Amino acid sequence: MHFSSEQRLDDDVVEREFTLGEIPGILWTPAALSPDSAPAPLILIGHPPLGLGRMYPRLAGRARHYVAEYGFAAATIELPGCGVRPRWAAAEQARADLRRAMAMESGGVVGGEIIDALILPLVDRAVPEWQAVLDELLSLPGIGGPVGYEGGVISIGVRLAVVEPRIVAAGLFAGSLVPAAVFEEARRVTIPLHVLLQWDDEGNDRQAALDLFDAFGSREKTLHANLGGHTGVPQFELDTGARFFARHLTGEPR
Amino acid sequence: MHFSSEQRLDDDVVEREFTLGEIPGILWTPAALSPDSAPAPLILIGHPPLGLGRMYPRLAGRARHYVAEYGFAAATIELPGCGVRPRWAAAEQARADLRRAMAMESGGVVGGEIIDALILPLVDRAVPEWQAVLDELLSLPGIGGPVGYEGGVISIGVRLAVVEPRIVAAGLFAGSLVPAAVFEEARRVTIPLHVLLQWDDEGNDRQAALDLFDAFGSREKTLHANLGGHTGVPQFELDTGARFFARHLTGEPR
Known part of the structure; x- marks a missing residue:
């Protein structure tokens, strides 16, 4: 893992850009972090395949809240085929198919073949990348589990929750573009889940999202539904999510 | 309003029993409350018609959290026809009908006539009682709006949210035993809502509860769904609800 930049932000959060092989990413840690302090829990921050540059403001906002208010470390990576990373033809085709289908269907109900073609290869590539980055991050001084x-x-989150035992809790954004195979994997998820659902999401089918929540095998799962449209998650949910992680990553009833 | 007892609890909460006419109730306030301090916001704590004595441990637990952690005042009253209050024959009949219907239906789906007979008279009687108690509570030193x-x-909460302008935010427990007339009233609710739904509630129909959440006219409404059965609301939701009220009754982003 190669660090290419480091800056200390005004909330005493240190932001570092890194690359691992061809994967670019960003790591946020408390400035006070030292090899002597107790290892900080780590939050992996996922995002839709729109490019890290475009997503940066929202991701950094969440990361800096976790770090500054809770003393966690947080990291994100560029997804395969996005941002500065090489495109692959099949993914480009699947995205074009999806855009066309959503424009035609106008309710966000898209055929299973298009969803499979778009999402399954992304999950298959992104999950091992997250795991390789996780190996490296956990070897850094001051960062420990959980x-x-x-x-x-959400499909990447589901797969990671099933295959990666170091991940002990997940906060997911309920979507409906979930391949049938991933829906079946959801039944095998057992870690505590905190699921956000935008009740009036113009890009997702509400019933499909509720069905997915129902399918999760976890004994502790919480659904938070709010108004505000696809990108309108209320500001207060940022801290609700952080407190969910505080309960499960530190054992503290924050 | 006549106070019949007063005790200071070990979390510096003062608990006082009162009666207003034939209505018994309990008021919890911070011990530090004085006529000179800023008036405390007030939380009215509702409960199912099982009698205040039986409900006391759960109600006092919530009230003392609001008072000790947030400096609110909190109050509850006995519902008409419950606990020590005189029964009325029609309500007793409606309850017997409900028990019989639920035993037969085994899924909590009960006919509209039974629900109407049970709930509508309770709402019609309880809401003016709550308002009379509210008049008295807000005239006490140290207690102010909002x-x-x-x-x-939930039907009492819906009616109060529609008719009582001093109530500016409501936390409701999503049930499905809601008369059709109250379901229509829900569309006229505009105050911020925090709705708890037990996803695997053996006594309520999930889809009916989701439909009711959908019907609320409020621009800010949040649904929190959890596992744990009818009485198994997770402990962490106590503080989630308190923070909802802190946002709306004090303006502080707790």
């Missing part, structure tokens, strides 16, 4: 995952592309 | 309502018999 690990939480939060954010978009 | 006012929140929280707790069970």
